[in-house]
Amino acid sequence: MKIGNAIEVNNVKKKFKVYYDKGRSLKEKVLFRNRNRYEVRWVLNGISFEVKKGEAIGLIGQNGCGKSTTLKLLTRIMYPDEGSIEMKGRVSSLIELGAGFHPDMSGRENIYTNASIFGLTKKEIDDRMKDIIEFSELEEYLDNPVRTYSSGMYMRLAFSVAINVDADILLIDEILAVGDTNFQAKCFNKLREMKSKGMTIVIVSHSLSQIEQICDRTIWIQEGLIRSEGTPRTVHPEYMDFMGQKRQENIEKLEKKNIINKSNDEKNDNKKVVDKNSSDADEVNNLSKDDQNISENKRWGNGKARISAIRTINSEKKHQMVFASGEAFILQIDYNVHETVKDAVFGIAIYRSDGIHCYGVNTKIDNLDEFDLIRSGTAEIRFHDFNLLPGEYYIDVAIESDNGTPVDYYKQAHKVQVYSSINDVGIVRLNHEWNIHT
Numbered sequence: 001m002k003i004g005n006a007i008e009v010n011n012v013k014k015k016f017k018v019y020y021d022k023g024r025s026l027k028e029k030v031l032f033r034n035r036n037r038y039e040v041r042w043v044l045n046g047i048s049f050e051v052k053k054g055e056a057i058g059l060i061g062q063n064g065c066g067k068s069t070t071l072k073l074l075t076r077i078m079y080p081d082e083g084s085i086e087m088k089g090r091v092s093s094l095i096e097l098g099a100g101f102h103p104d105m106s107g108r109e110n111i112y113t114n115a116s117i118f119g120l121t122k123k124e125i126d127d128r129m130k131d132i133i134e135f136s137e138l139e140e141y142l143d144n145p146v147r148t149y150s151s152g153m154y155m156r157l158a159f160s161v162a163i164n165v166d167a168d169i170l171l172i173d174e175i176l177a178v179g180d181t182n183f184q185a186k187c188f189n190k191l192r193e194m195k196s197k198g199m200t201i202v203i204v205s206h207s208l209s210q211i212e213q214i215c216d217r218t219i220w221i222q223e224g225l226i227r228s229e230g231t232p233r234t235v236h237p238e239y240m241d242f243m244g245q246k247r248q249e250n251i252e253k254l255e256k257k258n259i260i261n262k263s264n265d266e267k268n269d270n271k272k273v274v275d276k277n278s279s280d281a282d283e284v285n286n287l288s289k290d291d292q293n294i295s296e297n298k299r300w301g302n303g304k305a306r307i308s309a310i311r312t313i314n315s316e317k318k319h320q321m322v323f324a325s326g327e328a329f330i331l332q333i334d335y336n337v338h339e340t341v342k343d344a345v346f347g348i349a350i351y352r353s354d355g356i357h358c359y360g361v362n363t364k365i366d367n368l369d370e371f372d373l374i375r376s377g378t379a380e381i382r383f384h385d386f387n388l389l390p391g392e393y394y395i396d397v398a399i400e401s402d403n404g405t406p407v408d409y410y411k412q413a414h415k416v417q418v419y420s421s422i423n424d425v426g427i428v429r430l431n432h433e434w435n436i437h438t
């Protein structure tokens with residue numbers, strides 16, 4: 001092992017047998033032998049990384065990419081099929097909530113059994129008991145069986161033991177997400193303190209901000225391989241971008257499927273398709289085939305003009321429904337005109353998924369010159385920096401006449417998602433800078 005390293009993972013591969021339909025009882029196993037068919041799935045396809053003593057690293061990646069498997073291999077709950085893992089020092093872990101706890105034993109008894117799993121003697125545990133209880137803040141529940149504990153209480157107990165066993169390496173899998181925010185903050189302060197004293201930490205988490213709080217380095221695992229590695233600041237935006245695009249692809253796939261299903265239904269019903277603009281179905285989302293299937297309370301107006309399609313695109317004119325906070329955002333509204341609309345007004349309103357009205361504007365508020373709608377066309381609103389904070393947003397789109405008469409008001413006509421690697425809170429990121437004079 002190299003000097004200064006605490007962990008060395010060399011070309012580790014891990015496979016699992018995945019059973020199609022495994023007989024559970026002996027009778028089932030005997031009677032239905034063919035049931036025990038399985039396929040071999042490689043979950044880790046050759047992972048190599050090193051962690052220095054006193055370094056904290058975060059493992060990220062989408063569901064099922066192999067993060068927890070990597071951590072379990074580090075704890076030696078399981079072993080690699082190929083490759084090797086070397087670790088230097090005593091390892092403590094928080095892998096699964098309640099693992100190592102006996103539900104019928106009290107919190108106090110569980111502290112003894114749990115700490116002894118990590119290699120402490122009875123005397124060592126007695127010496128640390130006070131610190132463990134104090135950190136957990138569970139004193140009054142300590143003699144109750146842990147089956148009566150909430151998941152947050154489990155986590156408090158498990159964390160308090162894990163940090164008091166004089167470990168050199170601490171492995172944590174997602175578990176910190178369970179505690180309340182005060183206790184979480186206390187845990188992170190403790191982790192920082194222990195890291196500064198030389199403890200090596202590996203965290204698996206979907207919370208990038210948790211990783212940013214503590215880790216020097218992030219390793220992004222994708223399909224059992226390391227896709228990227230570096231400081232959280234460099235890897236996280238890359239990862240967010242990738243996840244955003246994946247989400248986008250999924251939405252598009254789903255929409256395409258819906259459009260195909262819908263058009264099949266329409267064919268079956270022998271209905272006439274009204275909208276001529278729908279030939280580029282991939283490009284247009286939330287397609288509003290004129291009057292079809294929109295309930296009264298979602299759309300109203302005098303019908304002189306009708307919104308026929310709505311799409312969001314990015315600065316490269318590419319259709320997009322997932323935007324990074326601060327990215328350029330363009331909303332295009334196609335409309336058909338059935339009767340001239342004098343002094344028309346186009347407007348939009350943006351609502352967060354919990355119903356908060358985030359923004360609203362129209363062409364009249366923006367003092368655009370008056371115009372009439374005579375023939376079909378497209379209206380476009382462009383936000384140079386779409387600074388909403390991460391979340392799901394619904395957009396109402398409306399055509400009105402100057403006196404406020406709704407021509408076509410389309411509520412929740414379009415949905416977009418916003419993601420970001422920045423952790424501001426609220427609705428919108430306001431441009432700002434800090435100046436501190438000391």
Ligand SMILES: Nc1ncnc2c1ncn2[C@@H]1O[C@H](COP(=O)(O)OP(=O)(O)OP(=O)(O)O)[C@@H](O)[C@H]1O
Nearest residue numbers: 016017018043061062063064065066067068069070
């Ligand atoms: N004991 C097992 N037997 C069979 N398959 C397993 C086993 N453990 C994990 N897997 C499979 O291995 C893959 C990776 O699992 P793992 O738990 O490492 O993913 P993860 O990246 O931690 O995912 P998540 O973010 O959802 O927790 C998954 O497809 C999972 O179903």
